[in-house]
Amino acid sequence: MARLALKGLEKRYGAATVVKDVSLDVADGEFIVVLGPSGCGKTTTLRMVAGFVVPTAGAIHIGERDVTRLPPWKRDTGLVFQSYALFPHLSVAENVAFGLEMRKMPKSDIGPKVEEALRLVRLGGYGERYPRQLSGGQQQRVALARALAIHPDVLLLDEPLSNLDAKLREEVRVEIRELQRKLELTTVMVTHDQDEALVMADRLVVMADGEVKQIGDQRALYERPENLFVAGFVGRSNIVIGRVDAPGRFVSDGGLGITCACAQAGPGCLTLRPERLTLGDGNGSANSFQGTVEFVSYLGAAIDVHVRLSESDRVVVALPNKPGVPTPNIGAQVTVSWPVEAGLVFPEASN
Amino acid sequence: MIGGTRSVTGYLVKGAAAVSLGFILMPLVFVVWLAFFRQEIPTFPPAGYSLRWFAAAAANPTFVNAFVTSLQIAVAATVIGLLLGVPAALAVARHRFFARETINTLLLLPLVVPGIVLGTAIYVSHVEAEILAYGVGLEVPIIGSLGGLVAAHVLIVIPWTVRLVTATLAGANRTIEEAAQNLGAGPFTTFWRITLPTIRPGIVAATLFGFVTSFGNLEMSLFLVGPGRTTLPIAILQYLEWKLDPTVAAVSVVQISIIAVAMLITDRYVKLARVV
Numbered sequence: 001m002a003r004l005a006l007k008g009l010e011k012r013y014g015a016a017t018v019v020k021d022v023s024l025d026v027a028d029g030e031f032i033v034v035l036g037p038s039g040c041g042k043t044t045t046l047r048m049v050a051g052f053v054v055p056t057a058g059a060i061h062i063g064e065r066d067v068t069r070l071p072p073w074k075r076d077t078g079l080v081f082q083s084y085a086l087f088p089h090l091s092v093a094e095n096v097a098f099g100l101e102m103r104k105m106p107k108s109d110i111g112p113k114v115e116e117a118l119r120l121v122r123l124g125g126y127g128e129r130y131p132r133q134l135s136g137g138q139q140q141r142v143a144l145a146r147a148l149a150i151h152p153d154v155l156l157l158d159e160p161l162s163n164l165d166a167k168l169r170e171e172v173r174v175e176i177r178e179l180q181r182k183l184e185l186t187t188v189m190v191t192h193d194q195d196e197a198l199v200m201a202d203r204l205v206v207m208a209d210g211e212v213k214q215i216g217d218q219r220a221l222y223e224r225p226e227n228l229f230v231a232g233f234v235g236r237s238n239i240v241i242g243r244v245d246a247p248g249r250f251v252s253d254g255g256l257g258i259t260c261a262c263a264q265a266g267p268g269c270l271t272l273r274p275e276r277l278t279l280g281d282g283n284g285s286a287n288s289f290q291g292t293v294e295f296v297s298y299l300g301a302a303i304d305v306h307v308r309l310s311e312s313d314r315v316v317v318a319l320p321n322k323p324g325v326p327t328p329n330i331g332a333q334v335t336v337s338w339p340v341e342a343g344l345v346f347p348e349a350s351n
Numbered sequence: 352m353i354g355g356t357r358s359v360t361g362y363l364v365k366g367a368a369a370v371s372l373g374f375i376l377m378p379l380v381f382v383v384w385l386a387f388f389r390q391e392i393p394t395f396p397p398a399g400y401s402l403r404w405f406a407a408a409a410a411n412p413t414f415v416n417a418f419v420t421s422l423q424i425a426v427a428a429t430v431i432g433l434l435l436g437v438p439a440a441l442a443v444a445r446h447r448f449f450a451r452e453t454i455n456t457l458l459l460l461p462l463v464v465p466g467i468v469l470g471t472a473i474y475v476s477h478v479e480a481e482i483l484a485y486g487v488g489l490e491v492p493i494i495g496s497l498g499g500l501v502a503a504h505v506l507i508v509i510p511w512t513v514r515l516v517t518a519t520l521a522g523a524n525r526t527i528e529e530a531a532q533n534l535g536a537g538p539f540t541t542f543w544r545i546t547l548p549t550i551r552p553g554i555v556a557a558t559l560f561g562f563v564t565s566f567g568n569l570e571m572s573l574f575l576v577g578p579g580r581t582t583l584p585i586a587i588l589q590y591l592e593w594k595l596d597p598t599v600a601a602v603s604v605v606q607i608s609i610i611a612v613a614m615l616i617t618d619r620y621v622k623l624a625r626v627v
Contacts (some may be wrong), residue, residue: 025491027575050529050533051532051533052529053531071535072532072533073532073534073535073536073537077533078533078534079529079530079533081526081529081530083524083526084525085524085527085529085530086527086530087530087531087545088524088527088549089528089548089549098534098544099530099534099535102535102536102540103535146534147533148528149532150535245542320572349518
């Protein structure tokens, strides 16, 4: 186990820069999730840490060691591939033993280590089977056991759950996280699934267009997004386009005059979390607007009510599904309210 | 009704398959049958059956020597063809480099050039090479030498090794090689422990097809054999110029059996239907 530090990491392919100036410090035993849409450079970053991609600039340190120029087989990272990448011609036990053999561990020690790693992922007794005889979830756990068996300095997970079905995914998330805590493994996981990221991470790194957009824990990203991308990507946000007229006053393109904590005048976007909006006059909330219900969807824990506030402004209000909270019908006239601090303004154009 | 049409189609397909199979097997069946005829002149119906032609073939030194020569050449050409073809297939399938497509096509070319043309061309180049060598004071026998014959056979083995190994490489998962490297295996260990076992079906099939191609080659070899050295197909042809007794049929049965046994053994290890 060790610290992992990325310093100004960059990767260019010809004129295209796929990773720009990524710096990150991962503490010993910390679980970092790199979250971003596909093509944002997150997998390239992970592959640079594993040694499969040579960075154009920057440095990678694992513990005290500068590994930037080391080939993959000389770094102690354990990578779990999206496709699992199990060796099809080797049994489960031989798959797990492979890394130990490469470390020249005596044969008599390998057997118990393999058993231990397989027990850890609840696959004790499966050693004799071949990968093709296992289900997707079991193969995924073999891949994990294979990476854990070598006691890597850093555990790297490349979308490890994306090939599992939804139900299994939720179980394995928790399982991996508990295992990582127990073994105090420094871990970097890459995913595009924000639920997964939020459940598993100690801290998250949000990436887009090859850049780090924000680093922080779940609460920081959700409550205090630093830019419009993070506000839109982590959780759901209503985005109202308009401009800041005067300090504290945002006017939407549809003509709504909104009170908010904004200072800098100019065009921008106001974001509102759906669950921070309420229906009804909101007991003197700073912002109350009349609108027409256009769409209602029942999601179980919450009910989404889409309300048109002006010709160009429509917001989603997430009502908690509790007794005594009436659900409006489509076409109903309602009042949508929210407090000043619910609105965050970013001086960027929305796309 | 639908079931009815389907079964009619089924019978048609099966019938067509049976006709094709019969068409392919017919010459083989007749050759094998003929090998056991008792009389010297092949006439139908046979006057009786005997194994005398197998004894005659075994007692004929030309056939025995030609058989040994063919075996030597086929084994040598297959081994050398694999040593050259497997790395070539890896390079073509795995790396981007200048004129990659052209090189890939060149590697398959010996397959499309008619054997007669190939034989003539190689013969001429052997003559030129010997003249050149003589010019610089070297007296190297190339024309009609065993080495020259093996080299020519390597040429017709290579397209098979390259093609079949490339095909298995295309289906192979490259991330398992990365997984091996991530676990601490260097490039050589990764190739030996991971890549090679996954392309084994292709290599086995390439060995078989390379061997069969070389062992059965007639047209090209005609130009390249030297005095006192013939391959089995050529020995059969020469024998047929003088005689038409079932000895050649018996020799063919031996040849067919060897190839059939090779295929059966191969199929035990690698299901041929999956690679070819």
